[in-house]
Amino acid sequence: MSNDMFGEILKEIQETHDHKSKDYGDSKDPLSNIRASERFGIPAWIGAVLRGNDKMTRIQSFVKNGRLENESLEDSLLDWAVYGVISLQLYRESKRKAGYEVWVEGKDTLACKMLEKSLKDIKGKTRNKT
Numbered sequence: 001m002s003n004d005m006f007g008e009i010l011k012e013i014q015e016t017h018d019h020k021s022k023d024y025g026d027s028k029d030p031l032s033n034i035r036a037s038e039r040f041g042i043p044a045w046i047g048a049v050l051r052g053n054d055k056m057t058r059i060q061s062f063v064k065n066g067r068l069e070n071e072s073l074e075d076s077l078l079d080w081a082v083y084g085v086i087s088l089q090l091y092r093e094s095k096r097k098a099g100y101e102v103w104v105e106g107k108d109t110l111a112c113k114m115l116e117k118s119l120k121d122i123k124g125k126t127r128n129k130t
Contacts (some may be wrong), residue, residue, distance in 0.1 A: 013085065016078045034086060045090035052083030 021030035029035065037047025058076045062068050068076065 009081075013078060013081045017082045017085070020079075020082070031086060031090070034090070043090075043094060045087050045094055048083050048087040048090055052080055052087060055080035055083060 017030075024030075024033040026032050031044070034048050034051065035044045037050075038044055042050075055076050058068060058071075059073065059080065062073050062076070
């Protein structure tokens with residue numbers, strides 16, 4: 001069964017990202033503003049999570065007070081969703097850069113592949129010492 005509203009919201013999340021990245025990113029890297037956290041020693045994906053947490057704080061304020069002063073609840077929820085996707089993208093990029101293959105087959109596959117690679121690396125280092 002198709003969930004048309006879900007698909008429409010996913011398109012809205014993409015549109016929100018595309019629109020806002022014009023103001024925050026640059027033409028070479030639409031996520032440059034989020035990657036800037038790396039200059040402070042914070043991995044970019046964690047920087048995105050922190051920005052998402054700011055949106056969650058705003059959402060919690062709505063739950064508590066029943067209103068928001070500067071943007072609608074829907075805007076905050078869309079921004080929160082965008083930061084979730086950006087966090088996942090940057091997390092996967094960081095794993096690829098570290099030499100881990102990123103698999104999307106199952107929820108535990110990435111962790112298993114990372115563990116498998118780590119064990120191979122350890123075995124290789126042990127062999128080189130003898």
